[in-house]
Amino acid sequence: MDWQARLTKICSDRKSGAAVLTRKAVRLLAQMVRQGVKPTKLVEAAQKIVDAHPAMAPLWHLSQLTSEFAQQPPKLLPSLKQFLADLETHTEAAISHAAEWLPEGRILTHSFSSLVSRAFVQANRKGKKLEVVCTVSLPGGEGIALAKSLAKSKVPVMLVADLQAFSWLMRCKVFLVGADAWCEDGLVHKVGTKHLAVVAKQAGVPVWSVGTSEKRLPLGWDERMKGDAPPISRLPIAQDRTLYDLTEWSLVTGIIDENGVHRLESGHV
Numbered sequence: 001m002d003w004q005a006r007l008t009k010i011c012s013d014r015k016s017g018a019a020v021l022t023r024k025a026v027r028l029l030a031q032m033v034r035q036g037v038k039p040t041k042l043v044e045a046a047q048k049i050v051d052a053h054p055a056m057a058p059l060w061h062l063s064q065l066t067s068e069f070a071q072q073p074p075k076l077l078p079s080l081k082q083f084l085a086d087l088e089t090h091t092e093a094a095i096s097h098a099a100e101w102l103p104e105g106r107i108l109t110h111s112f113s114s115l116v117s118r119a120f121v122q123a124n125r126k127g128k129k130l131e132v133v134c135t136v137s138l139p140g141g142e143g144i145a146l147a148k149s150l151a152k153s154k155v156p157v158m159l160v161a162d163l164q165a166f167s168w169l170m171r172c173k174v175f176l177v178g179a180d181a182w183c184e185d186g187l188v189h190k191v192g193t194k195h196l197a198v199v200a201k202q203a204g205v206p207v208w209s210v211g212t213s214e215k216r217l218p219l220g221w222d223e224r225m226k227g228d229a230p231p232i233s234r235l236p237i238a239q240d241r242t243l244y245d246l247t248e249w250s251l252v253t254g255i256i257d258e259n260g261v262h263r264l265e266s267g268h269v
Contacts, residue, residue, distance in 0.1 A: 003031055003032050003045075006024075011049060011052035015142060017180070018056040019115065021049075021056060022062060023084065026080050057216060060217060094256060097256050097261055099122035100123075106130075106132075109135070110143070111143060112143065112178075115210045124155045133157075136160070136162055137192070139232050175206070176208045177208075179255075184220045185221040185249070194246060212258050213257055213258060227244045
């Protein structure tokens with residue numbers, strides 16, 4: 001597949017999480033460098049990916065890196081490799097911390113996070129008794145893929161409709177999600193996360209997010225971060241295409257990254 005086709009595929013992907021898309025984007029840009037693509041095209045490609053997925057912080061960092069070294073291909077290629085290597089190292093560490101921290105019992109999650117999924121699998125293999133409740137996560141239905149993956153790995157899992165999650169939440173020990181970004185104003189994640197977090201806080205259920213330092217975004221929430229979700233229906237009817245929402249830090253109990261488990265103080269990350 002040529003790089004233009006790969007770029008189009010990455011930009012149109014509304015199923016994959018930030019970690020998966022970032023790996024694909026790094027490999028695409030590395031391919032472009034090896035093929036001698038002009039610096040302006042490299043910068044344009046990186047920006048196009050960010051514009052297609054404005055809520056995903058790692059892609060923003062990748063775009064910044066590409067802009068910095070686009071005129072110096074001998075430096076850009078190793079920088080891309082190092083970015084990917086750091087992401088992989090940070091990911092493994094964050095998963096390990098999350099698996100160790102996970103409490104036994106029922107846990108609610110929303111959407112698909114590869115870090116959350118792998119933390120569940122790792123904890124289960126270590127003998128922790130878990131029951132994961134996955135929302136279907138419309139629009140997109142990523143939770144179905146997560147439930148299938150967990151079931152395949154022998155992790156006890158229950159798939160529920162999004163609105164059912166509010167009643168299940170009351171019976172869960174933790175509401176755990178991934179992160180598309182940890183921005184200055186809060187957690188950016190799949191639409192519906194905020195409302196579940198509001199109810200979780202009212203019910204005394206801790207809200208946690210797993211990610212890596214690449215998820216930290218030195219920017220505030222922007223309406224563009226709402227994204228553009230897949231159509232709910234092909235009918236010619238007006239549809240709310242919001243894909244992501246903002247969960248303010250005051251609603252988040254803590255975050256887990258490659259450096260460990262961090263309980264938030266005074267609503268700040």
